[in-house]
Amino acid sequence: METLIYNLLAYINNSLDKDINYHIAKTLLENFQKIEGFSLETAAEVCNVAPSTINRFCKRIGFRNFSSLRNSVTKYGAPLETNDITLSGDSFIAQLKENVEIIETIPKEQIKGIVKQISKSRRVVILGFEKHQIQALELQKKILLAGKFCECNTNIFKQMDTLDLLSEEDMIITISIHGHLLAEDFLLFEKIKRTKAKKLLITFSKPQQHLELFDEVLQCGKIENSAVSSQTLLRLFDVLFH
Secondary structure (H helix, E strand, C coil): CHHHHHHHHHHHHHCCCCCHHHHHHHHHHHCHHHHHHCCHHHHHHHHCCCHHHHHHHHHHCCECCHHHHHHHHHHCCHHHHHHCCCCCHHHHHHHHHHHHHHHHCCCHHHHHHHHHHHHHCCCEEEEECCCCHHHHHHHHHHHHHCCCCCECCCCHHHHHHHHCCCCCCCEEEEECCCCHHHCCCEHHHHHHHHCCCEEEEEECCCHHHCCCCCCEEEECCCHHHHHHHHHHHHHHHHHHCC
């Protein structure tokens, strides 16, 4: 659900022209609570376009088709509701403390290896991050202060296009707290799978879930503690570039 919301908002926020795709994105956002019950034909009727135009738009924003877009609402809806729960002060501190303890168990050799890979890569690109744009920019700043320019495009569509241009001399750093962005429903999964670049994932999900797709996985928190993911990421970046 979050991925769809951010992708639709990103399209509107980065669109220079209010073309037909802008209209589709805006209409889907205005009818977001109804998407789960839409058929392709219903979505086309609501947006006043042909069904084929809806499918082309879905692919444009990272989904295989309208069915994949609709499934993202039902399949990944719960985490959004969980993350929106307001924590008490004690719960916030307790969850953050658990995540920090996980970060402290990351082997120093692994941290040094990641920093070395960043340093020697020709291009370094940060992917994903959805609502963690501020944290991604903080990582970009820390990498820059360490002497390496790093790309961090907030437009998910440009991120995906960049993957086609990377070689084995390059590196991608993907931030996906729940790992939902890496689901096979999304075209980003195929793009990451095909890229020749070195691949690092920063996540709260179990590393073994993603080892076939990434060269290295940094688990820096627990899924049930994702409400404090923003603060956890900042702590991880401090540890990487202390």
